[in-house]
Amino acid sequence: MTTVWATGIFSERTIRKARLGSGLVMFVFIILHMSNHALGLVSLTAADDARRLFLAIWRNPLGTLLFYGSVLVHMTLVLRGLYMRRSLVMPKNEMAQIVLGLLIPLLLIDHVIGTRIVHALYSYTDNYETIVRTLWINSPQNGVRQTFALLAVWIHGCIGIHFWLRYRPWYDNSSSLLLAIAILLPVLALLGFVEMGRTLSDPSYIESESGHYEETINTRYYNDPEAREKIATIRAGLYGSFSAALALVILARARRRLKERANQVAVHYPGGETVRVPRGFTVLEASRLGGLPHYSVCGGKGQCSTCRVQILSDYWTLPPPDKLEQTTLKRINAAADVRLACQLRPDKDLTVAPLLVPQTEAALPANSQETSPGREREIAVLFCDMRHFTTLTETRLPFDVVFLLNRYFGIVGKAVEQAGGRLDKFIGDGAMALFGLNTTPEEACRQAVAAATAIVAEVEKLAAELSDELPLPLQIVIGIHAGPAVVGTMGYGRVRSLTAVGDTVNVASRLETAAKDLNAAIVISEPVAMRAGIDPETVESCEINVRGRALPLKVYVIPRENAAVPLKEKQ
Template sequence: MRLKLDISRKRLHLITGLGLGLFLLTHFLNHALGLISVDAMEKGREIFNLLWRNWIGTTLLYGSLFTHFVLALDSIYRRQTLRMPPREALKIIFGLALPFMLVPHVVGTRVEWMLSGYAASYYEVLPNLWSRPSDAVRQSVALVFAWSHGCLGFWFWMRGRAWYPRYQLLLYTAALLVPVLALLGFWVGARSLEGVTASNTWFKPERTDFALLSDIRFWIYMALLGSVAGTLLLRALPVNGKIRVAYPDGRSISVARGFTLLEASRAAGIPHISICGGRGRCSTCRVRIIEGMEGLPAPGDAERNTLSRIKAPDNVRLACQLRPNHNVSIAPVLGAENVGVSTAPNPEESAGRERRIAVLFCDLRDFTRLSQQQLPFDTVFLLNRYFEMIGEAVEGAGGVVDKFIGDGALAIFGLSTGIETACQQALNATTRIARSVEILNRNFMSELDQPLRVAMGMHAGPAIIGHIGYGRASSLTAVGDTINAASRLEGFAKEYDAQLAVSADLIRYAGLPLAGHESYNIAIRGRAGTLETLIIYKAEEFEPLLAEKAAGPAVPLPGRQ
């Protein structure tokens, strides 16, 4: 039942968000007509009113706004502790601030129209707002906040779609242009009415009494404040009873039934790592249930999928998802106490950050056989030359080497650039590596029974970037599904005796065409669905393509040589 309710909340959030987004888009486009003239704004307002000033549009708009606000309050009510990372707190504060910022505008336009039938025109609204600079600033800030909130929601919703990379630049451009044009139209329209003062037009006998509108604003503010305060009060009431959570160091805390284990740790000030912020998108908060396993709520779909991916045993659960209904004893799997760290990591290191990056795995083929034929010192010398070559190629292309693993290397691109540039840098690195391996083979020709060969795998997408490790072994690294996929693609390249297996996502991000090479939809262990992958037999083939990309329109990828 809880899972079904969570799904219903998500669907309601999505539907109401789309309704509000459509309203904002049409409203801001109407503002942008001010770049032409105020008359154009008025003609656009007629179309806008046809869409939104009828019972269907009014129900959709205010139903969506009300539901969105209620869902935010519900989220606060279900959150058992208000101790959280600053980023989570800012997200909640911004979401709740929007209704308060919009009250004066809503009352001055929509409420008055509903009470008296009087629809204030742009000829009246613009001079009134710009006669008081504070009102104009407040309205502009509300516009930016509302549009940014909607764009972020759209991005989180659409970023995983297969078609999104192809239209990302177009969508990003539109996301920037709409508020900029709206604010410019707002300003230009007001400037064109500089000779018209608010006193000339704003107060008319047929309009609703100003004192009544002021009272309405006051009571709306009170209702909003009361709902927030009431939510905080309700969640503070001990209505669910108490349970105890015991930790490995002997600490035991008492919390209300309904807390997640992550919320319980935060409420008691106990360090508990959670990179994704408690949304079930990672497994860093997982705990081992020492006592009290029987009778615990079963994992929901999100928790079950994450635990399945890491092959967790039955007694391991996600702290951000499990709400125990009786006393339990737990041990955080990745907690500070379990690795002997006496102090908690700083917020930046423990929280990490999510970025879209390009990942390159590079591995030597048949290195085990090669190392058996070489003297140990010769093997070490050859490996060091190989690693030096990898490092120079990666850094020369603009990336960083994350780590060397045996005879393999992991490189990351995009820590300080956009995803498009990162993918082009990663492809450039593969061509450098391929050329360097040829040079290495020539230099060691007399010592090698057969030439060195590399297999590379590349993928692009979201990953968690943060300092991971202990003591001097701690370093900046990346974790996530993107890393796992790139590693699997390196093995896929070996299967096809190719230099490179690269995901179609990375090629699209780089702005190159997909045609001309063998393409496979492969299943990756621990990952839902398949991943479209291209087999590249000679990585140097990308060199002219990247040059063409920099110089002009892309050309088709050549076939296998």
């Protein structure tokens, strides 16, 4: 039964958005803060002038509420996420993000107290001269601590940004630039801090009158025992609150684990392995706990289908998928017995078979890396094949067949590349091409249709050229489909290449077969036609049964006599 927690304002999707939004607010804060530090390379005065703009943004009531509210929300959700994890066995990057996130409050509480809190309570002047003097001259050990804090915050934030953006189509092309910025900004900030520290420690540096005045005000704070006692109480309260919250999460996890030991389910795998886990664990957590390799490109957030499993036992008796899982399964047209391992929490024993199985390192040849599961993307896939190829070549010499194939492959490759696609592979006399690896799904469909039209036209020219030498006319059939597919480097040993797998690829291949059955040049699925802007009134359509799909698929049939596909103009 679906609960309010799963569907309402506190759904997992809403909580994930709140965690992302609060994290982005803090990330913007640290970017501006480090940029302000970097101005210390210019001068102490330049950094302090920029500080006033920084404070105008964040020390007004709205900025204060936004920033500290984000800190509170983010920390609360991090602790909640730590509690919700049934297993602490996870990839190293996820572990690094969690550990850094828990260290950040311990590293920054003193800095927050020494700046914002004492300023708000006692009008302490926390300008760059005061803070840098404290961290560089008076207490250099705190300066080292703040350096570690800055790096911890920045690395934690960058990992989170990477997890958020890694499925965006443009991210691969921009990742090098973003990495350079991610390295350069903290380096400049630390160099700015060093330069300001060297300036203040220079005997020739002469303080301004305002500097003397601010130092007098700050000295009054330092000499006030009551103020220092109050600040010590606040410090103990903040450290104690965070430690108590963390201890509460640990105790709650321990209590739940003790309670669940008497209420476990067994997850059986095709290799004979059995992993017993407490009821409430996901299948993905069971695989990780049992040390079994199991793909999960999105980190177990239900945003991809690489962890999907086929249920080999009574799948209809399992808890139904929630809205997030339903959306992902619907996108890949999954069968009823296919579930996402990261979302399925079995309430009884079951048997599963992971549908994307990674190889173990021992099974790979020396000096090779494990093949990548890739990323799920919206792409267009084109399959083409030469009709009656066996009849055309059975009386030809082998070198004549090679000549014919090379001419044909040249036509296909040139058309695909000029349209903006990527030729994936040749399979006998057939070929597979991918579109949309670096563009939008709409543009990918237009590119695929353009490539298909060009291939048919050029093959007709080749057929006319070779008509006297071939026993049958040279004909090509093409099928195009669009949808989600896993795109990544796959293969074995040194024989690896970028390719795509998934239901979208299978359907495109079967549309090519349908083109043969319909005696058509090109068969295009309805999703391709809609995204490419094909005028439905000018193209014949029909519904066909595609093997492996429960429902008929509407397709558009382009006849051999007129293979020019009519596209609407871009709006």
